[in-house]
Amino acid sequence: MTEPDNQPANQPAKRFDDQWDDHPAAGADEPVSITAYPNGPLLVRGTFEILTPTGEVIPPRRKTVALCRCGVSTLKPFCDGSHKAIGFRTEPEPPAPQPPLPA
Amino acid sequence: MSAALLELLETSSTATETDLAATLRERTAAALGETADLLQDDDLQTALFLAYELRYSGLRGIDDAWEWHPEVLALCASIELEFEKALRERAPMPELPAPGVESVAAALFELTGADTGPSVSRYMAKKATDEQAHEFLILRSIYQLKEADPHSWAIPRLRSRAKAALVEIQADEYGGGRFDRMHSELFARTMRGVGLDATNGHYVDAVPAITLASSNMMTMFGAHRRLRGAIAGHLAAFEMTSSQPNRLYGNGFRRLGYNADVTFYFDEHVEADAVHEQIAARDLAGSLATDEPELLQDVFFGAAAGLYVDGLAGAQQLDAWTAGTSALRAVDTASLPA
Known part of the structure; x- marks a missing residue:
């Protein structure tokens, strides 16, 4: 991490966000986390890149993003809340009570 | 009564302040007693909104010191008491889940x-x-x-x-x-x-x-x-x-x-x-x-x-x-x- 005092005088002052640009691995001490929210998206936190199939970076609009896992978002790869409308479930339903076996 | 609030906030004389504050208290009590529906009451909701705005961006031409003035806080408290009561009575509550x-x-x-x-x-x-x-x-x-x-x-x-x-x-x-x-x-x-x-x-x-x-x-x-x-x-x-x-x-x-x-x-x-x-x-x-x-x-x-x-x-x-x-x-x- 660069200390402000060590910056060459002829360079513009660094903005907070620039540290993420300069140090893609800045999150090394804080690994990327992916949290699976029940019946909903995957929330990704940390320093990461999301790429298109051809390798272009999809610019993130926020630090924590939600990735679609129900398949019907209109903003893929991001979540738009559509999973609620289709009743998407990630957890198996509890098994229906079975009729007792005939004796 | 929102007019009485503005009159109080606009005064710079401590002599009239006491009278204006008394008028405001009186009108607030009357308005709260008479209102048919606090949620739909233009006067009471406007007064609360103005008093709260002192805590956000302030009111143009009004001394910022009014934000913590006891009269303004008392006005908020008297409306809030009835407002919270109305919301608790009327908002339909679901069955509560276990805390988790x-x-x-x-x-x-x-x-x-x-x-x-x-x-x-x-x-x-x-x-x-x-x-x-x-x-x-x-x-x-x-x-x-x-x-x-x-x-x-x-x-x-x-x-x-x-x-x-x-x-x-x-x-x-x-x-x-x-x-x-x-x-x-x-x-x-x-x-x-x-x-x-x-x-x-x-x-x-x-x-x-x-x-x-x-x-x-x-x-x-x-x-x-x-x-x-x-x-x-x-x-x-x-x-x-x-x-x-x-x-x-x-x-x-x-x-x-x-x-x-x-x-x-x-x-x-x-x-x-x-x-x-x-x-x-x-x-x-x-x-x-x-x-x-x-x-x-x-x-x-x-x-x-x-x-x-x-x-x-x-x-x-x-x-x-x-x-x-x-x-x-x-x-x-x-x-x-x-």
Whole structure:
């Protein structure tokens, strides 16, 4: 991490966000986390890149993003809340009570 | 009585202050005694809104010292007492789940998913005229020009996981520290894009009491530590009923021919609130109710009250529009059918 005092005088002052640009691995001490929210998206936190199939970076609009896992978002790869409308479930339903076996 | 409040705030003489304060107390008590419905009372909701505004951007020409003046605090307390009582009596409460992250989040998703009231967003997407779209923005401007601020009061009032969750949501609301990405600023850009004045408070006199009540409710929940459960529940319900409606609002403005300058605010909220609702339901409301189970009831009260008040506001708006009249206050009386 660069200390402000060590910056060459002829360079513009660094903005907070620039540290993420300069140090893609800045999150090394804080690994990327992916949290699976029940019946909903995957929330990704940390320093990461999301790429298109051809390798272009999809610019993130926020630090924590939600990735679609129900398949019907209109903003893929991001979540738009559509999973609620289709009743998407990630957890198996509890098994229906079975009729007792005939004796 | 809101006029009596303004008269007190505008005085600079300590001699008249005592008389004006006495008049204000008297009129407030009378107004609270006589009101048929505090949620629909223009005078009382305006007075509370003005008193609260001293805590946000202040009032033009009014000494900032009034914010903590005992007379102003007493005015707020007397209205808040009845306001909270009315909300607790009228907002339909769901059956409470056991306190736990999973159970609370699931119950909040069920509560907000069951909200099948009349839909302003569907009307906006399919039918709203350009004039109605302007009214929509005017009504929204009361809260959206200080979007996120009422919930920020709760940050120092929470601890532990719930605090971290609220900060994660609020940081995004404030554009991750970028002025031009702050949601309130995006809303101002939308307003300017359709030719409206985006100055904070410009349209206060044009909106009905229920719109002020919606904003006042958030400030009341946020600014009282005792009600921290309610503000957490309110934010969760708000975020959980936001992403799909915002998609429809954006579609409505596109249908009316507006470009991305105007629709960006709504498009941004489709994505943002799909993130926020997860964090708000589980990490904020769920964690809070787990760590402080005595707040469980208020988490659901805040959610239910938010849905109730915004449901009333939406129904009134749709009633006016489908009847061919204005949903605004000032125009409303002038354009009543003969």
